[in-house]
Amino acid sequence: MNNMTYHQAAQLLAASVKKANEIGIPVCIAIVDHGGHLMAMARLDAAFGIIDFAIKKAKTAIMFGVDSDVMGDIIAGAGIHSYGMINTNDGLMTIPGGVIIKDANGENIGAIGCSGGTPEQDKEIASAGNQIIL
Amino acid sequence: MNNMTYHQAAQLLAASVKKANEIGIPVCIAIVDHGGHLMAMARLDAAFGIIDFAIKKAKTAIMFGVDSDVMGDIIAGAGIHSYGMINTNDGLMTIPGGVIIKDANGENIGAIGCSGGTPEQDKEIASAGNQIIL
Amino acid sequence: MNNMTYHQAAQLLAASVKKANEIGIPVCIAIVDHGGHLMAMARLDAAFGIIDFAIKKAKTAIMFGVDSDVMGDIIAGAGIHSYGMINTNDGLMTIPGGVIIKDANGENIGAIGCSGGTPEQDKEIASAGNQIIL
Amino acid sequence: MNNMTYHQAAQLLAASVKKANEIGIPVCIAIVDHGGHLMAMARLDAAFGIIDFAIKKAKTAIMFGVDSDVMGDIIAGAGIHSYGMINTNDGLMTIPGGVIIKDANGENIGAIGCSGGTPEQDKEIASAGNQIIL
Numbered sequence: 001m002n003n004m005t006y007h008q009a010a011q012l013l014a015a016s017v018k019k020a021n022e023i024g025i026p027v028c029i030a031i032v033d034h035g036g037h038l039m040a041m042a043r044l045d046a047a048f049g050i051i052d053f054a055i056k057k058a059k060t061a062i063m064f065g066v067d068s069d070v071m072g073d074i075i076a077g078a079g080i081h082s083y084g085m086i087n088t089n090d091g092l093m094t095i096p097g098g099v100i101i102k103d104a105n106g107e108n109i110g111a112i113g114c115s116g117g118t119p120e121q122d123k124e125i126a127s128a129g130n131q132i133i134l
Numbered sequence: 135m136n137n138m139t140y141h142q143a144a145q146l147l148a149a150s151v152k153k154a155n156e157i158g159i160p161v162c163i164a165i166v167d168h169g170g171h172l173m174a175m176a177r178l179d180a181a182f183g184i185i186d187f188a189i190k191k192a193k194t195a196i197m198f199g200v201d202s203d204v205m206g207d208i209i210a211g212a213g214i215h216s217y218g219m220i221n222t223n224d225g226l227m228t229i230p231g232g233v234i235i236k237d238a239n240g241e242n243i244g245a246i247g248c249s250g251g252t253p254e255q256d257k258e259i260a261s262a263g264n265q266i267i268l
Numbered sequence: 269m270n271n272m273t274y275h276q277a278a279q280l281l282a283a284s285v286k287k288a289n290e291i292g293i294p295v296c297i298a299i300v301d302h303g304g305h306l307m308a309m310a311r312l313d314a315a316f317g318i319i320d321f322a323i324k325k326a327k328t329a330i331m332f333g334v335d336s337d338v339m340g341d342i343i344a345g346a347g348i349h350s351y352g353m354i355n356t357n358d359g360l361m362t363i364p365g366g367v368i369i370k371d372a373n374g375e376n377i378g379a380i381g382c383s384g385g386t387p388e389q390d391k392e393i394a395s396a397g398n399q400i401i402l
Numbered sequence: 403m404n405n406m407t408y409h410q411a412a413q414l415l416a417a418s419v420k421k422a423n424e425i426g427i428p429v430c431i432a433i434v435d436h437g438g439h440l441m442a443m444a445r446l447d448a449a450f451g452i453i454d455f456a457i458k459k460a461k462t463a464i465m466f467g468v469d470s471d472v473m474g475d476i477i478a479g480a481g482i483h484s485y486g487m488i489n490t491n492d493g494l495m496t497i498p499g500g501v502i503i504k505d506a507n508g509e510n511i512g513a514i515g516c517s518g519g520t521p522e523q524d525k526e527i528a529s530a531g532n533q534i535i536l
Contacts, residue, residue: 036184041175044140048438049173049465052490072211072485091489095480110405119480137405137436168405169437170316197317212363217340218328221359222320274446305450309443316439341434 003032003034004101004110008067008134012101012112013040015129020044020114027125028054031101034109036062056091057098058113059124064090065108068098069123097122103134138167139245140237146246147174149263154248161259162188165235168243169236170196171172180250182209190225191232191260192247197223199242203257207213231256236261237268271302272378274367276380280369280380281308283397288312288382295384295393296322297339299369302377304330325366325394326381333359333376335346336366337391365390371402405436406512407501410536414503414514415442417531422429422446424453429527430456430519433503436511438464456495459528460515465491467510470500471525499524505536506522 009031016029026046031039036059043051057068059078064071071092085091096119102111113128143165151169157209160180170193191202196204203215208227209216220226230253235244248260284297292381294314299307304327311319325336332339340362343353354360364387369378382394411433414478418431426446433441438461453503459470473495477484488494498521503512516528 006176009178033182035182035527037177038175039177041172042140042144043171043173047465047467048169049425049462049491051172053487054488056486087489088487093486093490095485095487098170100214169435169439171437197315199315208315217363218324218354218359218361219321219363221355222324222361223317254415274444278444292424301450305445305452306443307452309410309440310412311441313438314480316437319440 002038006039007040009042009110010131011132013042015132016112016125017042017044018112018116019125019128023117023121025117025121027114029112029114029125030054030058032062033113034062039110042118050115053065053093053115054113056093056095056132057095057115057122058111059089060094061090061098061100061111061113062108065100066097067100068094068113069088069096069119071103074121093117095122097126099123099126101134109134138173138175141187143173144246145266145268146252147176148246149266150246150259151176151178153259157251157255157259159254159255160253162180162261163196163246163248163259164188164192165246166192166196166244168196173244178250186229186248187227187249188247190247191249191256192245194226194228195232195234195245195247196242200235201226201234202247203230203253205208205237206230229253230258231232231260233260233264235268243268272307274307277307277340277378278307279400280397281400282381282388283400284393285310285312287393287396291385291389291393292382293385293389293392295382297380297393298322299380300326300378301332302330303356307378312384318383319385321361322365322381322395324361324381325363325383325390326379327357327380328360328362329366329368329381332375333349335364335368336362337364337382337387354378367391367394367398369402377402406425406441408441411512413439413536414531415444417515417534418516418527419444419446421527422528424521425523425527427523428518429516429524431514431516431527432456432460433466433514434460434512436464441512446466446500446518452517455495455517456499456515458495458499458515459492459517460513462494462496462510463502463513463515465498467502469498469502470496470515471521474498480518497521497524499528501528502534503536511536
């Protein structure tokens with residue numbers, strides 16, 4: 001039924017929580033399935049404004065099929081017309097930290113978003129489970 | 135900073151996930167802090183329509199300071215059409231399964247909501263961590 | 269420009285806060301102007317779910333020009349078709365506690381809503397400033 | 403129960419209303435608790451479009467744990483289009499005038515937002531109660 005299993009989401013979330021604790025920053029991490037719907041989520045004592053950042057990063061990635069920062073590059077390249085894009089779909093988040101999740105066949109099955117650190121840290125934390133075979 | 139820590143939320147979520155697996159039903163479980171903001175969440179391969187059920191049950195509990203089914207009794211007792219209470223706060227969920235979380239001092243620090251089973255199962259799963267001293 | 273002055277709202281709010289303290293219950297009190305827009309508000313340590321109750325009671329009163337419980341009677345009398353009414357305008361609240369505010373000329377200039385006590389207490393608190401000449 | 407008491411909110415609101423009257427401009431002032439929920443509010447005969455400015459400034463501050471203008475600096479520093487941050491959480495307000503409220507222990511317990519004057523005036527009015535020991 002679901003394109004991503006909770007078991008898969010839980011593995012990825014655990015890897016990202018572990019990485020966040022290693023780096024030592026409070027972040028929010030959200031995982032969405034192929035339809036952009038929340039599968040798992042953890043807020044490591046971060047301010048609550050960051051919840052929506054993490055969810056929107058993950059949704060931005062899966063709804064366009066590319067990492068959130070790639071979508072940011074696409075929109076930035078679009079020039080003045082890009083203003084409309086950022087406001088679509090209840091608001092995109094195009095800063096690094098929204099990362100596509102692929103299964104063993106290379107299919108996009110969801111995305112993971114992280115917020116609370118620098119853009120580079122957020123991307124590193126979101127990508128922490130990338131080597132796991134799903 | 136936060137009124138509930140992620141450590142506390144993770145303990146409760148683990149207890150509820152374990153209970154759901156024992157019962158063997160796919161549910162969604164959401165934990166919110168004292169302000170009603172998401173702390174942790176797990177969707178055990180349940181349909182995505184249930185996400186909002188779980189979150190709204192948890193929010194309904196903490197925003198009124200009583201379990202979601204107690205709020206349901208209050209509203210049912212109010213008579214015809216519940217006077218619109220059910221439509222407030224972006225929609226209440228007053229079915230069993232939204233359970234107040236208290237700390238060691240007996241203070242309300244958040245709530246946990248579960249949806250996907252029968253009302254009785256949802257309440258049992260949401261309450262699975264009740265004996266944990268936070 | 270505004271049909272109600274802050275000075276007027278502040279007088280009424282003070283009278284209602286005083287009455288709530290006399291009764292000794294934590295309530296939320298909200299005052300809206302003729303356009304249904306918030307003028308003044310006080311939450312006396314009540315649970316945050318009650319904020320929307322108080323605001324919706326006040327809005328329900330001024331948007332139909334009658335106290336919230338009168339609107340409740342009208343809707344109850346409408347029978348099955350009433351279900352639609354309660355869902356309009358982002359949700360009505362038709363329980364007692366939303367009271368019309370009139371100026372010295374008898375014109376409706378706003379409304380005050382109270383929630384947190386029994387319906388009777390809420391109405392008494394909301395009406396506490398009724399004798400003040402505005 | 404609440405992380406901020408109404409007594410605390412009322413003291414801060416009174417200080418800000420006094421300051422606004424000294425400056426002589428009609429503003430809207432809103433105070434939210436740690437969860438971003440309204441505690442007290444006063445609209446000094448300002449246009450009603452300003453209500454949402456004041457509330458959003460206060461919410462922006464507490465949901466990120468910094469004054470609204472600091473959040474503005476963070477977002478401005480993020481470069482082009484702010485990557486959509488401004489659209490999160492139902493819309494941030496990052497102009498000056500949203501000020502964090504701390505208790506005697508230095509903990510964030512809420513925020514106060516003011517709108518209707520210049521950004522500098524709004525910040526001055528919102529900060530008027532800063533010296534009060536809560």
